[in-house]
Amino acid sequence: MSATIGPMPGRTVEVRVPATSANLGPGFDTLGLALSMYDELEVTALEPGLLEVEVSGSGADEIARDGSNLVIRSIAHVFADVDVAMPGIRLVARNGVPHGRGLGSSGAAVAAGVLAAQGLLAGIVELDDAALLRLATELEGHPDNVAPALFGGLTIAWTAARGPQHKKLLVHRGVSPLVLVPGYTMSTKAARSLQPEQVPSEDAVFNVSRSALLIAALTQSPDVLLDATDDRLHQDYRAPAMPETNRLVRALRAEGFAAVVSGAGPSVLVLCDGPGSRLDAVRIADAVTDTPWIPQMVAVDVRGGTVRDRAEGSSSQS
Numbered sequence: 001m002s003a004t005i006g007p008m009p010g011r012t013v014e015v016r017v018p019a020t021s022a023n024l025g026p027g028f029d030t031l032g033l034a035l036s037m038y039d040e041l042e043v044t045a046l047e048p049g050l051l052e053v054e055v056s057g058s059g060a061d062e063i064a065r066d067g068s069n070l071v072i073r074s075i076a077h078v079f080a081d082v083d084v085a086m087p088g089i090r091l092v093a094r095n096g097v098p099h100g101r102g103l104g105s106s107g108a109a110v111a112a113g114v115l116a117a118q119g120l121l122a123g124i125v126e127l128d129d130a131a132l133l134r135l136a137t138e139l140e141g142h143p144d145n146v147a148p149a150l151f152g153g154l155t156i157a158w159t160a161a162r163g164p165q166h167k168k169l170l171v172h173r174g175v176s177p178l179v180l181v182p183g184y185t186m187s188t189k190a191a192r193s194l195q196p197e198q199v200p201s202e203d204a205v206f207n208v209s210r211s212a213l214l215i216a217a218l219t220q221s222p223d224v225l226l227d228a229t230d231d232r233l234h235q236d237y238r239a240p241a242m243p244e245t246n247r248l249v250r251a252l253r254a255e256g257f258a259a260v261v262s263g264a265g266p267s268v269l270v271l272c273d274g275p276g277s278r279l280d281a282v283r284i285a286d287a288v289t290d291t292p293w294i295p296q297m298v299a300v301d302v303r304g305g306t307v308r309d310r311a312e313g314s315s316s317q318s
């Protein structure tokens, strides 16, 4: 059987996807937070076989312009999954999510591709939230970045027999995130290769208690954020690969700030208890290490990724 005919050439969708910080300390491969830095994309269906890719902003010098581009691969993955003929694609991407810094740039690219495909397929095949998360997780390998990129807020992601699942929660308004971004990058693959296959059971129990506490801290009781962001499952194992990050996290925590490695690093996420204390954390960052840290005083993004059909002006929130 041949695939269903795809979208008409010329159909354009506009996609916006937030940065995300995964793990949040103890919630390895599970917790994620959407943050107010965005990739913005325009995706146009062309005659089959054509491909045009323009990228500006973060990572523009390194990002592939051919079929290996992660947004293009993600769109193609969705079209193959629903058995609709893949159109040619023109992609114009303006990247505001720092690239390779532990702020979910690959998850944002995957989420953007999946949302673009959802928009281009509207009226041909409808994709619900569960399908978006399944498809995005198949591409990314773990759901903790793609869940907040798609749905916004604080997300708990897990995998059940029926596939990847998520629960979205709203963050207490007393929590003010600060991201400290260094000039160097860290590969998630390299960071993951430093993880041991087994961990001591007391460390597993330690992280179970802190992860449970972290949900309370982020939604109701920011006063316990310091204890709630402690971790024994990944940060220490990865520290040798990013010593400056490790140094800054330790220095901030010693001063009472709930600082963690953002995702697989090397950025640092600080969950401050108010906008003012973010300035104190920035001062510590300036004093403690030789690395210049670029501070981003961000908000929690509560909308998640959006896709809008340019012709119809209709917008859907995933």
Ligand code: HSE
Pocket (backbone or CB within 6 Å): 022, 023, 028, 029, 030, 142, 144, 145, 188, 191, 192, 234, 263, 264
């Ligand atoms: N949970 C992932 C990790 C996030 O820490 O490896 C980075 O993609």
